Amino acid sequence: MTTLSRRTLMGAALGTLGAAGLPFRAAQAAGSMTAAVYPGGWDEALRAVLAPALKQAHGVDVAFEPLFAVDQIAKARAARGVAPFDVFVLDPGPRVSGMDLKLFEPFDPARLSNRARLPAGYSDEVGAGVAAQVVGIAYNPKKVARPAGWRDLFKPEFAKHLGLTGFGTTFGTISLIEMAKSVGGSEADMEPLFTELRKILSLVPAVAQPAAMPGLFQQGQIDIMYTNTYTVTLLKSRGVDIEFAVPETGAAAFGTTMHIAKGSRNIDAAYQYIDTMISTPVQAALAAPPYSFVPVNTEVKPGADVPMKSIDDLRSFVTHDWTKINPQRPRWIDRFNREMAK
């Protein structure tokens, strides 16, 4: 005969309670998601502003996975098209790669309650714009004169302070394209860029990875670099002597977009995440210091360091066709490596 001890009974009771609790935990899990986020400033800003707003508005918990745009695509690609997170945040180049590789769920902008606050064309069948980036020339006003434009960077008095970075990032790629245009080149012909770079290469104090550029600027190794307004504001807030110069041909701009990863099991939470990201309070908080994002919400004014009054001004900025750039980029990267090598 089997006897029931007190311990067995307690165990059975706890097991039953645990089983009863399972549906509750599953419901909790449905209110959570994982989002990729750029490391550094973006990670800091979205954790501080977006995560609490999402929790308050929708009861959704978000876990962030800090990854650069190209790393997000590489990870999804390595996982045979199924990203280990629910939402991508991407620049235009990786966005086009993601579309080509079919890494995104179809996107229905009608599911965004804040859709009307986005300018026309900022949401489509693959995702929604959540921020913009304005790219130009950053310089140290205590060390060098303000460069008038991209062409100035090839002059020895500027070149000896210039930090170069290659085609590995969106801002690097579009800056080099604009530099090419300033010396007679184009997206179809980058030869003039390489010819001019070869002439100044011995003067240039650093050719570095994009992530190393702010550190090199801060340490005085370089006094001029091409970058976005966001980096300039961030460095300025940390006491670095830095100013943003809009080139005479105009600053270049591009949008940062969010996309729902193919196969995501948290589609509803992902829509709520993107919707909260473009909501007025979140965009206003992200546009304010110390984050200084360029907002895409038409109700929010960009900060003082951003050379525009509203997101509508972005139409007058220089933009690029990434469907044309992406196929050429591997060749440019390879060429840049070879041209820079000592």
Next chain:
Amino acid sequence: MTEQGAWRLALPLALAQAAFFLAPLLLLAATSFATDENLGSLSLAAWADVLGDAFHLQAVLNTLRLGAVTVLATLLLAVPLALLHLVAGPGLRRLILLAAILPLLTSVVVRTFAWIVILGREGVINSALLSTGAIAAPIPLLQTEHGLVLALTQIEMPLMLLPLIAALRRIDPALLDASSALGASLARTLRKVVLPMALPGLLAGCTLVFASASTAFISQSVIGGGRLAYLPMLVWQQAMVVFNWPLAAALALTLMGSVLTVAAALSMLGRRAAHA
């Protein structure tokens, strides 16, 4: 368990190695011989690109040279320090050991960025030299091979110093006394007694420093910069930015093969010296 069945003890590790090291390595090799990462069809294009391209071959040579020069630089500093440790009192020994271990307690990223502060145009070295009047204008240290070797020497020093100290500590002091009593000079004692007995530790240190310095992706990219082409950076770029996985795989295998060849050569050298 009988002696015959003892091999079963190694089974868990062997299975883990097969699943998590050997299988991915075979996949890497297969990718290097394919047209894309889906292993759709066979191609030798990636290998032709690595072995037939002067730029890639130069990157292989640069990587091997960086490893070799870093080994020599760490040896130059580590050997006197290890000998000092051998003859020092307990207090100084503890200090040397602490100095050797201290860098390991800091992240390699932090150590690498600290070297930017030291080597930069307005860094510690240039500021000191400028203030003493030794130089009129900042000298380029950052983004140069000698700057990178300098940083790697500090970063990799524990890998050389610790095996060397361990090997020297195993030498019976009576042997040194005997050598001296038999009339051998200090130099002869070092050459004939200390060096042969310290050789296993020396070679272990050389292998560790070589492997670590030639694959030091962060230090190479941050301190070395874009003008010095090394294999780890090219592997990363092809895999993560260009998405040319067959070329990335071929470059990664080339890096692994090069480092393994040098490690095998060092090991063979050690065996020959032991039998000599």
